[in-house]
Amino acid sequence: MAAPTPLSSAPPGPRGGRSSSNAADYAVDPLGFLTSAAREFGDVVSLTPANVLLAHPDDIGRVLLDREGLVAKIGAATRRGPMGFPLAMMNSEGADWERKRARLRPALRSDRLEGLERAAREGVARLVDTWHDGLEIDVHDEMSRLAMGVGAVHLAGRPLGARGETLIRAVAAIMRLTSAPRLPMWLPTRTNRDLRRSLRDFDTTLAALIAEHPAGEDDNALGRLLADGPPFAEVRDELATLLMSGYETTANALTWLLHALGGRPEAAERMAEPGFAAAAAKEAMRLYPPAWVISRETVRPLEAGGYTLPAGTTLGLSQWVVHRDGRWFPDPEEFLPERWLDGGRPGHRHAYFPFGAGPRGCAGASMALREVEVIATALCSRVRLEPVRPERVRPRPALALQPVGVRALVRPR
Template identity: 45%
Template sequence: MNNATDTVEKLSIPGPTGRRVLGNLFDFSSDPLTFLTHAAREHGDVVAIGSHNVLLTHPRDIENMLVDREGRFSKARVPGSSEGRRGQGFPHAMMNSDGDDWRTKRDRLQPSFSRHMTTTAAEVVRVEAERTLNGWALGSVQDLQEHVARLTLRVVTRLLFGESFSSSDVEIVAKLVAAVMDLATTPIILPEWVPTPKVVRIRRSLRQLDEVLARVATSPLARDRERAPVLHALMSATPKLSSAELRDEFATLVMAGYETTNDAVVWASYLLAQHPNAAQRVAEEADAATQKKAPSVERMESLRYTHAVLKEAMRLYSPVWITSRDCLCDVEYAGHRIPRGTTVTVSQWVTHRDPRFFSDAHRFVPERWLDSSNPPIRGSYFPFGLGPRACIGAAVATTEAVILLAEINRRFRLELVDPSAVRPRPVIALQPVGVRVRVRRRETIPAPSQPA
């Protein structure tokens, strides 16, 4: 949340008042999902959640902001506004750039995320899933987050950078991702030069990553567009990328691709474990697809119900749960003027669960995505974002997640060890915590009790 500054006009929009000194900072930091939900339900479609922060919740306004064909919003910091939110991260990456700089970087990477990568992803994730699932013994208890995370990280690094990463290299990347996510749990943003234990961990991981990338840059795969499309695009860029630019692009692409897919699969598995009929339908659909003598990507396209399960899981537990932009000029929503320099936020968690836009909004209903005659309102569903800045790898991530869900449920039924221990952890992504499952045969899993 933005801090107050003298250069940004104070808002005159209704919203929660918070505490006398900290305002809404404490409530947001301690439980952002509940805070944003209550703010939206109590104050309407345009809510002041801070002295210079506004939450938009109506699909019409969300689409208008994210698509933004008039250039009224910026992901980069507006001159004169607080640097706190922008001071951490990977500033040279496409995802953290804006304007012409962002377009140049997007154009450089876009051709890599082609149909060919999607086709490759389908086969790679199938092979990696078999490797992981063959190690699951019936009756064993598995930490689903840990296993899926390892699997998806191997898949993402191979898709983006070919086979130039060793197992030890993947471990270094995993440690960096964990350190960044851990830092994101810190409610107070300190200057980067303050050597807190979390910052020290990130610095150490970044040094190790620099060594990995320096070695990868000399790999023959850096010149192979087919086997390592993203690595080739980065290494053949003109002008040549600096080590900082290469590292920032790599780190953000891996974190976005790995974390989104991982969280989506774990949340979907959590929901299927509570809904055995839906899990059985996914399993039967996977059986039918497996019998087809066709490439993995073609079999994946027949997994219509499994795709609906994934979409419903990402409605209820979107890995990207909040998105913000800064106003470059005064804008107006629902009759409220929002001055230049204000941070405008939209939340997938809030809007995806709004009963005005989804019937039985808090229930897991995959069937809602099978009725093409009743699509959701535009702007009401945006797990991968909307507009020109929508996720560059959405099709690849969807392919990975659908096939992995199919492979898990084709082999096993998953029984939650302790449903009450599962909770969302809203950091950079909405991470599932406490999803431990007992591995059962498909035909022997007992029906779980109804979730609260």
């Protein structure tokens, strides 16, 4: 790895870190580009004059915990655009962020886990009853329907029926279309037209859910959002990000976990053992983190790895890169749930951050992990999923890390 140079000099990077070709390479293969950049140039990598990748847990921990007011969650320029949802908690700052987080906190309390677990087990039972021996399934499609059903009860207090299917199709299209390099939204390309149509469908369905929510029912996330009478746009943005980060993240994590278990049948047989399902879920999120990169923007100069990064620098923190770094995880490419058993930890306390960390970490992280654990355990107790053409499986880095090509044959136990 490149050795740091004195403070205030620019970090090294591909093509000197100043070429527009880097942005093009990133657009074509973001996972490969970020991985090779970190392996070749070290823990602080200049990707463009205003974009820097941080790959050492020391720097990542400092940025995510940020006790010095050095970074902001997201810059004003990034908030704009069709996918920004600028009024949601996750895209807010300061007192506005604190107000929105406090509003949602009761709906994400740990004492709601019992209801979530019950909904998850009931959802698995209904799904498995529609399968038969030898049925070939698209695992991600099935987990999407399951996660939407469970998530809807948790977020909105009731099943969504046909509206759930509309949301699934809209989110799937948004994920697919945002994973590919595309031209600016104002250009009338087919991809842009399809994306705008999917966003309209998404918006229309969210508006209907909000309008139909029973008055005074505030024991779920949507009810909490509506309780104080905020503007519609704020409720819409918040609900959109809860669905995107909750339902989609859960569906992806479940699919990746079942794919990984398919490659290690002996691990699937251990899912009922105390602690093993939780370890397997954590390990799947290490190998295939649903959030594969997160960003922060420096608001003051930041020192990292021997370099001073000026205010206005966009920092990339990639779970995909750090989670697969052999310095922190021996045999990093292997699915090894055992590494988390008996108090096992990564080689650095900030080397594992599937949900972020610090005050801006995911508020529902513990619930999401528990939901994945409960659903996977219930599935493995009812069926075996035999992988079909696992060599064709690949990750698609969109707004979340989507699994593509995960198919399996259902075998009842």
